[in-house]
Amino acid sequence: MIEQPYLLFLGDAPDPLAAKVAQGIRDWRPDAAVGQYRLPDCNADMGLPDMSIAEAVAAGARTLVVGVANRGGVISPAWIDVLRDALTAGMDLASGLHNLLRDEPALVEAAQVHGRSLHDVRVPSVRYPIANGKRRSGKRCLAVGTDCSVGKMYTAIAMERAMHARGMKATFRATGQTGILITGSGVPLDAVVADFMAGAIEWLTPDNEQDHWDLIEGQGSLFHASYSGVTLALIHGGQPDALILCHEPTRTHMRGLPDFELPSLEDLAEVSLRMARMVNPACRITGISVNTHGLPEDKALAYLAAVERQMGLPTVDPFRQGADRLVDALD
């Protein structure tokens, strides 16, 4: 568990997109960050108070989160002094970069001297069990996609927000770096060793109250040749009661695979349900979430209405319309 609240380190982000981890935290856990730290060249702004390390500590910050990615996922030399100062001042560090905090001798030494933690969320920190396939109490919803990066995380976390607004018991369960930094915990599934993937998801979504929902962040796609095994482990470890189909209508081929067309929503529904019912015969598909970012408003709404007619399932873009209709359909 990464201690909150955070100081969001935006570094020398060349543009707002480079700070998308920080933006995710800002959007979904606005109370989780007390301020932002920007170097002189920074071109991103979360609209939070700019703070020095000392000011952040005084404001209660417990962890400096590297909320910025530069080319290659490297920890830039320009950052090291600030990160070391944060450790010295009593903060932990958290990062989802490919290059690890723990591989920077200056940070390792400062963390040791000051008794602080370095959280590299790209690397599993738990010895996960082998999955046992046992049914667990409580309810689980999983977002599955026609492709990678079609809005599965967004959908799950938007549903959590809508459920909390209704006073429902719900927990977003992160399975990727950004989600883990947003919530402070989770499983970096793509970095888990093959034998333990499904067990990691069982561990992440344990027995719970009967009326509690886990909203599990999806990964990959059953139809994506590179990552389908990760997706199937999510389905079989998560034992979902409900599946949300996720899609991005302007994509011309599978992400990173120019020779592969996206499957139809019908195909996604059929295959996902077939696999999910192996472990939970009561599983059903309850809704469809479409990322219509690439379409103008009128085309987006027409597309959503057409899919809803075609599939006979509530179909929304949670970014444009909120996730309420997806939550309604869980009953």
Added chain:
Amino acid sequence: MIEQPYLLFLGDAPDPLAAKVAQGIRDWRPDAAVGQYRLPDCNADMGLPDMSIAEAVAAGARTLVVGVANRGGVISPAWIDVLRDALTAGMDLASGLHNLLRDEPALVEAAQVHGRSLHDVRVPSVRYPIANGKRRSGKRCLAVGTDCSVGKMYTAIAMERAMHARGMKATFRATGQTGILITGSGVPLDAVVADFMAGAIEWLTPDNEQDHWDLIEGQGSLFHASYSGVTLALIHGGQPDALILCHEPTRTHMRGLPDFELPSLEDLAEVSLRMARMVNPACRITGISVNTHGLPEDKALAYLAAVERQMGLPTVDPFRQGADRLVDALD
């Protein structure tokens, strides 16, 4: 690549079953081992000449293979002296045990001093790529099962033998510890990090001659909640042209999962083909391999005949009948 020929170390095997890795090498690569090394309490015998380390080196042995497993996969203190002597005498070591050769300081030191290699085949030694989904030349056949441990490795390696006997171009591609020790190379798929599983199988089965067949060792089952993701990565990374269905008819539930029944062969055929055709639309199921070890001869033959009628596919137990009919069906 592990250098052959081997000296098979049987250690203090309490019974023949404990030496099943050695037995696999003996059965499938009889020319790969020049002799066996047994400690005084050994209750296993491969029918090979008993040799000292010096005799084995004189006979040309390049690698001592730990062909025995004891409880917990531990490297027993009683073994260390022999293993160190082998390194000193100029042999490499290879082991598929959970506990690693490289974690034994005495072995690490001896390997360093004498310039020898320690092959822990349970741990990947290659940085595998992310799968790219590209079609490759040559043909591939994959064994898929209704459950784990139903004879998938046996089927693939028996098919390789039958194909070699006919002068066909064929390579057994190992994906588990025993298979890797038998052939001297392969991918320990269950130990590969999630993101790289399918890419590891693409790496293992590269472009080849048009009339060459890779016989890929299967792992897990699409229906096994603990390991299904590994199986799907094999299917999507392997892009098989042919699938062999594997089954064990006396199993009462999925291995390690008392609450799960085995799927029918029809279900296995349908789901496996659905997943395989995502990456290779020409894939077909060409035969069925049944492990009838638990049935008497007459019942076994009756069962095989009944399955063949029911499924309309050549159905054999390669152990009782050889794999020729499975090879015939590949044309």
